[in-house]
Amino acid sequence: MASCTSRNDQGMVQSGEVLDSTLFYYNLSKDKSLSLIDRNSNALKSYQKIKNSIKDSLYGQVLYQKNLLHLISKEYDSLRFYNDVLLSNSLNVDKASVLGEQYYLMGYYFAEIAHDYNMAIENYSLSKEYFMRVKDSSLVGENLMNIGVIQKNNNDFFGSKETLTDALIFLKNPAKRANCYNTLATNHRKLLNFSDAIDYYQKAIHTAESETDKLIYENNLAANYIDNKEFDKAVTLLVEISKDSVISKNPKEYARVLDNLAYVKWLSGVSIKSNEFEQPLKIRVQKKDKRGKIASYTHLGEFYSNDNPRIARIYFDSVIQLSKSLKIPRAEKDALKFVMQLSPTNIEIRNRYVFLQDSIYDQELKVKTQFAKYRYDDKLKQESILNLEKENVEHQLEVVKERNQKIISYTGLAFILFISAFAGFFSIQRAKRLKQENRTAKMEAIYETEADLSRKLHDDFAGKLNHAMVLLQNGSDNTDVLNVVDDLYNQSRDFSRKINDVDTGPKFKEVLFSMLSSYCKNTQLIVTGSADIDWLILSDITKKTLYKVLQELMINMQKHSAASVVSIHFERTKTKLKINYTDNGNGATKSSLNNKNGLWNTEKRILAINGSLTFDSEKGDGFKAQIEIPN
Numbered sequence: 001m002a003s004c005t006s007r008n009d010q011g012m013v014q015s016g017e018v019l020d021s022t023l024f025y026y027n028l029s030k031d032k033s034l035s036l037i038d039r040n041s042n043a044l045k046s047y048q049k050i051k052n053s054i055k056d057s058l059y060g061q062v063l064y065q066k067n068l069l070h071l072i073s074k075e076y077d078s079l080r081f082y083n084d085v086l087l088s089n090s091l092n093v094d095k096a097s098v099l100g101e102q103y104y105l106m107g108y109y110f111a112e113i114a115h116d117y118n119m120a121i122e123n124y125s126l127s128k129e130y131f132m133r134v135k136d137s138s139l140v141g142e143n144l145m146n147i148g149v150i151q152k153n154n155n156d157f158f159g160s161k162e163t164l165t166d167a168l169i170f171l172k173n174p175a176k177r178a179n180c181y182n183t184l185a186t187n188h189r190k191l192l193n194f195s196d197a198i199d200y201y202q203k204a205i206h207t208a209e210s211e212t213d214k215l216i217y218e219n220n221l222a223a224n225y226i227d228n229k230e231f232d233k234a235v236t237l238l239v240e241i242s243k244d245s246v247i248s249k250n251p252k253e254y255a256r257v258l259d260n261l262a263y264v265k266w267l268s269g270v271s272i273k274s275n276e277f278e279q280p281l282k283i284r285v286q287k288k289d290k291r292g293k294i295a296s297y298t299h300l301g302e303f304y305s306n307d308n309p310r311i312a313r314i315y316f317d318s319v320i321q322l323s324k325s326l327k328i329p330r331a332e333k334d335a336l337k338f339v340m341q342l343s344p345t346n347i348e349i350r351n352r353y354v355f356l357q358d359s360i361y362d363q364e365l366k367v368k369t370q371f372a373k374y375r376y377d378d379k380l381k382q383e384s385i386l387n388l389e390k391e392n393v394e395h396q397l398e399v400v401k402e403r404n405q406k407i408i409s410y411t412g413l414a415f416i417l418f419i420s421a422f423a424g425f426f427s428i429q430r431a432k433r434l435k436q437e438n439r440t441a442k443m444e445a446i447y448e449t450e451a452d453l454s455r456k457l458h459d460d461f462a463g464k465l466n467h468a469m470v471l472l473q474n475g476s477d478n479t480d481v482l483n484v485v486d487d488l489y490n491q492s493r494d495f496s497r498k499i500n501d502v503d504t505g506p507k508f509k510e511v512l513f514s515m516l517s518s519y520c521k522n523t524q525l526i527v528t529g530s531a532d533i534d535w536l537i538l539s540d541i542t543k544k545t546l547y548k549v550l551q552e553l554m555i556n557m558q559k560h561s562a563a564s565v566v567s568i569h570f571e572r573t574k575t576k577l578k579i580n581y582t583d584n585g586n587g588a589t590k591s592s593l594n595n596k597n598g599l600w601n602t603e604k605r606i607l608a609i610n611g612s613l614t615f616d617s618e619k620g621d622g623f624k625a626q627i628e629i630p631n
Contacts, residue, residue: 022049026062029069040069060086060093064102071109079109100130100139107146115327117150117367124150141170145180154367157187178208182217185224194228211246212253219257226260231268238264252289255280259292263299277303294322294331301338309342316342329356416485502547504540509533512547516568519554523563523583529570533577542629545605546579549613552602553581553625561585561623572631579627587617 025046029039043066050059063086070079083106086093093099107123110116128143144167151160164184171177185200201221208214218241225234238261241247247254262276281296283289301315316335323332333356339349471480503511509530516525538546550568557563563585571578606613606627616624 022046022058022062025049026058026065029065036069036073040073043069054089054092057094059089060095060098060102064098064105067102067105071105071113076109076113096130096133097136100127100134100136103127103130104139104143107143111146111150117154117363120150121147121367137170138172138176141167141172141180142176145171145176145183148180149183151367152183152187152190154364155190156364156368157190159368160184161187174207174209175213178204178213178217181207182220185220189224189227192227194224197224212250215241215244215247215257216253219253219260222260222264226264226267231264234264235261235268251283251287252292255283255287255289255292256295258283259296259299266299266303274300274303290322290326291328294319294326294328297322298331298335298338301335305338305342313339313342329360333357333360502544504543506536508538508543508547509535512543512550515547515551516554519558520566523557524565526565526567527570528567529572533570533572537631538577541609542577545609545611546577546627546629549602549605549627550579550581557583557585557623560588563623575631577629577631579629581625581627582622584622587619587621587623 023046025042028034029043029046031039034042043062046062047066050056050062053059063082067079067082067086070076070082083102086102087099090099103123104127107120107127110123111120124143124147128140131139131143144163148160148163148167151157151163161184164180164187167180168177171180181200181204185197185204188194188197188200198221201217201224204217205214205221208217218237222234222237222241225231225237238257242254242257242261247257259277259280262272262280265272265276277296277300281293281300284292284296297315297318301312301319304312304315316339319335320332320339323329323335333353336349336353336356340346340353343349471484502508513527513530516527535543554566557566561583563583565584567580567582569580571580603613606629609629611627611629613628614626616626
């Protein structure tokens, strides 16, 4: 139920007295310091205020909170009623996550309370679809894991393995992943793949963060040894677990360990007394652990089957009664199997066993069929989405292709003028921007007019422009002229991309570090402090400046310093981002540093955004630079 806490409380915009009071009572219904009765009362008041405003953004969240409280309060009739109310108005719920949470809640209800596993799978599948829409991978994974557990509990071990493998793709939380590995291990154990089961139990143990969870998974590993008749391994592991102080603080799990230990000793032929089974049973009775009592009664029934069938029958009858009250027909069937051995002529018991076996088989078949249907429907839906995306991309490519063909065919001369204007425009802009007082604008001008621009314009564009003019003057074939123009256009486009190649988006850190690594093929690069920097809040101009400055330092290192180690340390204060660059190269005198045009341009970039750059270098004593950039 931990996942049933609403994640949709942010971004609510309310106005008016009615909506304000709705929000007031809604928040009170979520206040866990209040009693459950008071929270239910506030949820009802909140709903009564908003029930006629089904298009309000708060409507779905109020109903979900009301349903959650009905589930916690075990008011199941009210839960189902208000669930129908919410889903009947689902088209007016503007947050897909609200419906995802509601379907998740109902999946839990049908799986754990109503034991209607078909409806549980249906609701978990719908919840998964809604969380896929909002890209909440965590809850997509949890829904798949819950479905996998249902499949496992209904003996669909192969289907469960497939579902849980899909769940692991989405689950990131270590505790959830450990639980998923544990269930996968149980599937392999039930399929008698004991070695694979051991591998997955070990993964669960190593992944779990809680010491209690680790001991629970170790107990399950011991059960795997018992099933594989490796009794010595099971005894050794269970004795070790039973001595752990952590497990003794969890009475239910401690009782389970003691019960398993007594059972494996008895199976291995060790002479034990009944009190070794009775001790964990006593704990389970005190803690009202009904499922645990089923295991204890079953083991005691087996223990007395040979020596005292009458007492054994009493314990098995207790298992049957508990199984009926908890709606666990498989446990009743297992108990009846032992009772038939004690009373082989009892037709009534045999008939009940056959009835349960058939009904359980039908239920397992329904679960397999139900999820197979949802998996097939989901596959069709995903294929449909992919086909639509493919058609859209193909259409866009066709439009672009037609547009380019027209441009190439009818505007050849315009391309020449465009290239000329392109070069002239940026030259003029460079001169203007360098004169502006705003240093940030100056910085942009510097990037747009890198020295590489002029070289490429002279080497690549000027020669080809002259070639095109000669062709036109000589009356050459239009096809030759257009080929030259098309080549010029492609070069201008590629060049434009190159001078604006700093990605300042979410992947900036990855791009920056990739650049740094590219200059250190034969040099050890040590970067520290980057994890403490919130790269997303840095402005684009700051990112570009940082990228270009570090790039220039790396170029200088590669060309001149012959360094074997480069160290870059990032540090963020409240107002500044500090970067300390150090290498163990040849170093340089201050006079030679002043003559290096690249480093001089680097200092200008920093100063343009109100930052500072300090060089510290002596010939033969390495190179250091301290950079400070305002946040």
